[in-house]
Amino acid sequence: MLATPPDFDVLIVGAGISGIGMAAHMEMMCPDRSYTVVERRENLGGTWDLFRYPGIRSDSDMHTLGFVFEPWKHEKSIADAPAILDYLNRIVDERGIRDKIRHGHKVLSADWRGDEARWHVTAELPDGTTTTFTASFLYLGSGYYDYDDPYDPGFDFGEFQGQVVHPQFWPEDLAYAGKKVVVIGSGATAVTIVPAMAEKAGHVTMLQRTPTWMFSRPAKDRIANFLRRILPDELAYRITRWKNIKLQDIGYKRARERPEKVKEFLHKRIRKIFGGSGYDVADFTPPYNPWEQRLCLVPDDDLFEAIKRGKAAIKTGRIARFVKEGIELESGEVLPADIVVTATGLKLAVAGKIAVSQDGAPVDFAQRYYYKGCMFSNLPNLAVVFGYLNASWTLRADLNSDYVCRLLNEMKANGADIAVPVLSEADEAALEEDDIFDFSSGYIQRSKHIMPKNAVDFPWRLNQEYVLDRKRMAEDPVDDGIVAFRRVGANASAPEEQLEAAE
Known part of the structure; x- marks a missing residue:
């Protein structure tokens, strides 16, 4: 001792x-x-x-x-x-x-x-x-x-008269019902926030500089829930865990080995969700291959459904400046906003x-x-x-x-x-x-x-x-x-x- x-x-x-x-x-x-x-x-x-x-x-x-x-x-x-x-x-x-x-x-x-x-x-x-x-x-x-400190891209909010919020410091009393919201970012946080806020907000726009590869899956795992009904919890869990680990491993390796095939698969899923229209494929086509960055999960198609209902939209563009009523893009378009959410990363x-x-x-x-x-x-x-x-x-x-x-x-x-x-x-x-x-x-x-x-x-x-x-x-x-x-x-x-x- x-x-x-x-x-x-x-x-x-x-x-x-x-x-x-x-x-x-x-x-x-x-x-x-x-x-x-x-x-x-x-x-x-x-x-x-x-x-x-x-x-x-x-x-x-x-x-x-x-x-x-x-x-x-x-x-x-x-x-x-x-x-x-x-x-x-x-x-x-x-x-x-x-x-x-x-x-x-x-x-x-x-x-x-x-x-x-x-x-x-x-x-x-x-x-x-x-x-x-x-x-x-x-x-x-x-x-x-x-x-303590999220990533700060150095935005100058200038004359913007609305509210600016960062997801890492979300105010408990944020009132956004009926408001126009712009969420800056295209990662997992933005993909989560947009459909959730769209349920109450007047409209939510996800403003992305570059798109992110997205894939959808049900929030409920039918196989896991079936196995739990017929097997002890621990055995059902082990089988489901093994299944999901193998599927993830296969998916990741396939993306690295045959990226064009995976791109085609992801686009096909999105086209099916939107019924072949009502979206711009460019907004869902990043300049990199799948799994060169982490894929964004869209459970139960919630983001896509919010877009289809007209409650949300995706806009690809670069910010020129913040103006009183929202965000002006380099294209000259102004995105009106009462609230800006800076989901710009960690x-x-x-x-x-x-x-x-x-x-x-x-x-x-x-x-x-x-x-x-x-x-x-x-x-x-x-x-x-x-x-x-x-x-x-x-x-x-x-x-x-x-x-x-x-x-x-x-x-x-x-x-x-x-x-x-x-x-x-x-x-x-x-x-x-x-x-x-x-x-x-x-x-x-x-x-x-x-x-x-x-x-x-x-x-x-x-x-x-x-x-x-x-x-x-x-x-x-x-x-x-x-x-x-x-x-x-x-x-x-x-x-x-x-x-x-x-x-």
């Missing part, structure tokens, strides 16, 4: 999907280890509690966005935020996690002390004071974007913007290689979750939680205080670096400079292929010759096990 034990064996940052998933895995796989979850907000749920805009829902099916260990039992597989929050709340209550969540703790910094083999984590409380925790292992389930953040350091020296994640999409080169006892871009976030969260729990158990079996993926200078020089994200999305391209490094070959990479990752994570031994298991200080029984503080 270390001379002074840390406050917790594991400190989990964030009580969203990633953090709750890790806590549940701790309960199942490491019941003898202590942990706590620190959450900056007063509610759990992360993204699903933060965003309050109309229609907020998943853009992945809940049989894969749900956890591997907890069946999704709702009738709709494309679920709204309240249903997702119910799911998460049930998990924390049934699995004894709620009492281990500390709300109102915004983590500011985390310093790894090599001579103590623990993290010193400083968090800010609601009253502005700070508190410090120590933990042997740090698990960051803090998401992938900046919770700004990525690494490690939840926490100031991470190692023995007092700041850690620059852009100079570290990913290890198994979970840990980082030469950084001890720390793991993160960055979900898939081409599949559900939770698929990676489940993999990483399972891996870290197995790593913790391996450390215990070895009597180790430290687990670190070791990458020597010589080995790093021999690595062939790869593009970490082969996606053209603006929020991805704007943030590449802050992202960790990615090698061509596993394990020094963040993959975008869940099926392969699941196989590798399950089959590769935790003690793979890359992760070094070490003891510290008085725990080290041999000179070679002693650690230098600067290591």
Whole structure:
């Protein structure tokens, strides 16, 4: 034992999907280890509690966005935020996690002390004071974007006399019934907001600089609902989950291998919905191939139905300026607006913007290689979750939680205080670096400079292929010759096990 034990064996940052998933895995796989979850907000749920805009829902099916260990039992597989929050709340209550969540703790910094083999984590409380925790292992389930500052494209709203709203900071009392609304953007947020607001608004226009590939599917999975009627919940869930993972994997690979065929398929679906008329195909034809950016899901054709009813429209064009009555495009056309919604995207953040350091020296994640999409080169006892871009976030969260729990158990079996993926200078020089994200999305391209490094070959990479990752994570031994298991200080029984503080 270390001379002074840390406050917790594991400190989990964030009580969203990633953090709750890790806590549940701790309960199942490491019941003898202590942990706590620190959450900056007063509610759990992360993204699903933060965003309050109309229609907020998943853009992945809940049989894969749900956890591997907890069946999704709702009738709709494309679920709204309240249903997702119910799911998460049930998990924390049934699995004894709620009492281990500390709300109102915004983590500011985390310093790894090599001579103590623990993290010193400083968090800010609601009253502005700070508190410090120590933990042997740090698990960051803090998401992938900046919770404080969304992407700002630099609009000058000039003479515009209406109201401007960003989806990340949606006002509870926004009155839009009967109003003319322009939603700027063409991503998942805009595609969600437009049909939801169209139910009450006078008219909603989605203003896009470039189109996005869209595909429709029913919000209810008929096969999943049928299986649940005839099979136990867990078995029905496993089958549906496997089905959806395989279909997604096939669809993604087909888009990359035969993009023209997939374009034709997507256009055919849209033509069928509109009856062959009443829309401009150019508004649904991006200048890139499907899955070079994430496809936008349109459940139950809701966006298309709003357009067909005349309650919504899509306009492709560039903004010249904002005028009193709305937005003037470079074409000279003016889009009248009482309310402008700037669904212009997110700004990525690494490690939840926490100031991470190692023995007092700041850690620059852009100079570290990913290890198994979970840990980082030469950084001890720390793991993160960055979900898939081409599949559900939770698929990676489940993999990483399972891996870290197995790593913790391996450390215990070895009597180790430290687990670190070791990458020597010589080995790093021999690595062939790869593009970490082969996606053209603006929020991805704007943030590449802050992202960790990615090698061509596993394990020094963040993959975008869940099926392969699941196989590798399950089959590769935790003690793979890359992760070094070490003891510290008085725990080290041999000179070679002693650690230098600067290591």
